[in-house]
Amino acid sequence: MFCIGEFVRITTHRRFRPAVDHSQALEAIDALLDSPSVRLLAPTPLHWPLLREAIGSGETSGNLVFDAEIAALCREHGVERILTEDRDFGRFPFLFTVSLADEPASLSSLRALPPQSTRATRLYQPRSPSYTGAP
Numbered sequence: 001m002f003c004i005g006e007f008v009r010i011t012t013h014r015r016f017r018p019a020v021d022h023s024q025a026l027e028a029i030d031a032l033l034d035s036p037s038v039r040l041l042a043p044t045p046l047h048w049p050l051l052r053e054a055i056g057s058g059e060t061s062g063n064l065v066f067d068a069e070i071a072a073l074c075r076e077h078g079v080e081r082i083l084t085e086d087r088d089f090g091r092f093p094f095l096f097t098v099s100l101a102d103e104p105a106s107l108s109s110l111r112a113l114p115p116q117s118t119r120a121t122r123l124y125q126p127r128s129p130s131y132t133g134a135p
Contacts, residue, residue, distance in 0.1 A: 001042045041077045050075050058091040
């Protein structure tokens with residue numbers, strides 16, 4: 001949920017090139033949310049204790065607290081891997097991070113790794129046709 005506003009903030013910010021107008025950013029979000037493989041995550045009553053723990057374990061402050069919010073939300077919903085280019089997510093021991101720069105062969109092998117074997121997570125994972133919606 002938090003990432004939707006962040007996507008609009010970044011893509012429409014004049015400091016980033018090429019910036020787009022807000023209608024283009026909102027259309028991109030609408031198209032993404034129309035995908036049957038997308039699940040929108042929202043905080044539950046467990047969010048505060050998990051956020052508090054993420055802030056402490058990740059030693060976050062300032063702008064990094066937003067990353068802790070995303071990490072806590074992922075943990076709250078059983079997400080163990082996150083596709084990101086932001087190295088700051090490596091500070092959260094319960095998330096496994098995957099980069100777009102990773103070799104395709106290594107990306108597919110990550111599915112077999114237990115989350116405890118490394119620090120990271122991947123938000124988007126292609127679902128099999130038998131996917132039931134459980135994390």
